Amino acid sequence: MTSTWLSEINWSDDGLVPVIAQEAESGTVLMVAWMNRDALKLTVEKGEAVYWSRSRKKLWHKGEESGHTQKIKDIRLDCDGDVVLLSVEQNGGIACHTGRHHCFFRKLENKQWVITSPILKNPDTIYKK
Amino acid sequence: MTSTWLSEINWSDDGLVPVIAQEAESGTVLMVAWMNRDALKLTVEKGEAVYWSRSRKKLWHKGEESGHTQKIKDIRLDCDGDVVLLSVEQNGGIACHTGRHHCFFRKLENKQWVITSPILKNPDTIYKK
Incomplete structure (x- = not known):
């Protein structure tokens, strides 16, 4: 089966594309991550965001550990x-x-980055040891 | 004068950072472009978006030709x-x-990218020859 829609993406030399996740209801820009072809294909198949972790060099089904999936x-x-x-x-x-709710919690004020969003849950309790 | 706030950015090896422009009133994600240190500094100074054009390899004061500046x-x-x-x-x-209003006018529907946003102004009339 061909996947023409995947070929219409201008993948980087590393085979990746940057992906913005925006909250449907609020319009808040939540985060930016990366996908390769497999990640985007899986995202469509699962109906949940699957990214490519550049640091871990593997597919990353967002929320698989924390429960914070993205529909x-x-x-x-x-x-x-x-x-x-x-x-x-x-x-x-x-x-x-x-x-935090989203990743863009630092705001530029008088040439300083000021943290504007609260921590909703201690990261130590989000991720398994 | 130091610019600590600029040094807190994790610039790429090329000295760039990807920048998302979101419309304040509507929350619409308008576009993604790139900035280098000079572009971000100028953006703050002018109060208008100044990007780095990777294709033209020069600073790009968005709207300088079209009038479509970003405050x-x-x-x-x-x-x-x-x-x-x-x-x-x-x-x-x-x-x-x-x-168009924004750059994300192609939407995935049944494994096809479908154009969902109208052309508001003919590009030929936006840019000088």
Whole structure:
């Protein structure tokens, strides 16, 4: 079976594409991660976000350990075909590994990055030892 | 003068960081582009988005030709310090070079990318010859 839709993506030299996860209900930009072809294919098949972990060099079914899965509402591609945008339902309301709702919790104020979002859950209790 | 806040960003080996521009009022993710240190510094100074064009290898004051400038509302950094999120007011309501409101106008439906957003202005009339 061909996967033309996958070939329409401008994969990087490493075979990856950056992916933005946006919360469907609130519009909040939750996080940015990466996918390879397998990750995006699995994301569509499962209906949940599966990324490629560049640090661990393996597929990463987001939430498989923490329970903070992302249910896919829709998948979009930009004009250049080199960025993917997911609209998701964030299970547990926590997308960030720091235990926050989203990853963009530092805001520039007077040339300083100020933390603006609370930790909702201690990361030590999110991840198994 | 030091610029500690600029040094807190995890710049790529090429000295760049990916930047998401999100429309402040609607929450729409408009586009993704890149900045280097100079671009981000200028963005803060001007209060308008200045990117680094990877294809033209030069600073790109978004809208300098088209008039579709992006007024900065706030600037955020993610947990890993390697993605910047701008909240902007999009002048003219057009962020995409195709003449659309935003760049993510292709939506995956039954394993096909379907165009979901109209062209608001003919690109030929946006850019000078």
